[in-house]
């Protein structure tokens with residue numbers, strides 16, 4: 001089942017860690033705040049779930065939440 005990815009833009013400090021680890025899914029917008037650019041990149045196999053979870057775990061402000069099969073994993 002697809003991961004549900006949520007970014008708390010108020011918590012994001014724009015470090016870019018997430019877009020480094022999973023550039024197909026995360027990017028920084030013009031304000032330097034992270035956005036999910038293509039959650040479908042997971043389904044298309046362009047990014048692995050492991051990399052997206054690593055990206056979320058590596059967020060210095062814990063701004064990224066991931067829910068898998070209804071269970072919060074990050």
Ligand code: SF4
Nearest residue numbers: 012013015016018059
């Ligand atoms: S890793 Fe966290 S703080 Fe850094 S850009 Fe991504 S969401 Fe923002």
